[in-house]
Structures are given as C-alpha cells and as structure tokens.
Amino acid sequence: MWYGVFLWALVSSLFFHVPAxxxxxxxxxxxxxxxxxxxxxxxxxxxxxxxxxxxTSVAIAGVYRAAGKEMISFEAITLGTGQTFCVVVVSFLRVLATL
Incomplete structure (x- = not known):
C-alpha cells in the first residue's frame, strides 16, 4: 500500500524537478x-x-491499515501527487518570502 503512494510521489516529483x-x-x-x-x-x-x-507514505498506509480500509489505485495517485503538490507550494512560498 505504501509503495504505490511512494512511487506516485517520486514520479510526480520528477515530473516537476527534471524540467526545472x-x-x-x-x-x-x-x-x-x-x-x-x-x-x-x-x-x-x-x-x-x-x-x-x-x-509520509508509510504514515498514510498505516492510517489506512489501522482503519481497515483497502487503498484503490486512484487514491494512491491522488495521495502521491498531493504530497508533491504540497512540496511545490511550500517551495514557492519559501522563495517568495526571501525576496
């Protein structure tokens, strides 16, 4: 379960960082x-x-496991790209604060 979220976070992070x-x-x-x-x-x-x-992927998977829920692939995509989106937003806000 955590592996799917991790892979989507890695792929979406590379999607932003390689062009940059x-x-x-x-x-x-x-x-x-x-x-x-x-x-x-x-x-x-x-x-x-x-x-x-x-x-963070292990923490998310732990919450799902404790709740007894199964994670579908769309949830893994959403959570993985959501992690990257949060990192990108925080990165942009941190840069603007130094200007």
Whole structure:
C-alpha cells in the first residue's frame, strides 16, 4: 500500500524537478557556479521523495491499515501527487518570502 503512494510521489516529483533542472542548466550554463544549481534541483527531486516521501507514505498506509480500509489505485495517485503538490507550494512560498 505504501509503495504505490511512494512511487506516485517520486514520479510526480520528477515530473516537476527534471524540467526545472534542465531549464536551470540551460539558462545558467555559462555561469561559473550557477550551473551546479541544476544538479541540486535534480538531486532534490530524487532525494526529497526518497526520504520524506517514504515516511509520509508509510504514515498514510498505516492510517489506512489501522482503519481497515483497502487503498484503490486512484487514491494512491491522488495521495502521491498531493504530497508533491504540497512540496511545490511550500517551495514557492519559501522563495517568495526571501525576496
């Protein structure tokens, strides 16, 4: 149960972070240190869901298991992409707060 939510969180995170990393690489390719920002964006697209995504997916699956409910695949898709959506919203709000 937790594996489905985790996979959808990982896939949806990569869906957002790979284009952002490629855009950063393309726009900062001539900058001395800026080109390494794209690597950090790509790493956060992978490392974030692996660390925090596993923990939240296990917590969600634990709640479902304790309630005695079965998780259908649409719920796994919704919960996995919802995790990524929350991370993206918090990331944008954090950047705007520093401006």
């Amino acid at each position: 990393g490629l855009l950063a690489l393309f726009t900062l390719r001539h900058h001395k240190y800026g080109r390494f920002m794209s690597v950090s964006i790509l790493l956060m697209g992978i490392v974030g869901p692996i660390t925090a995504g596993i923990l």
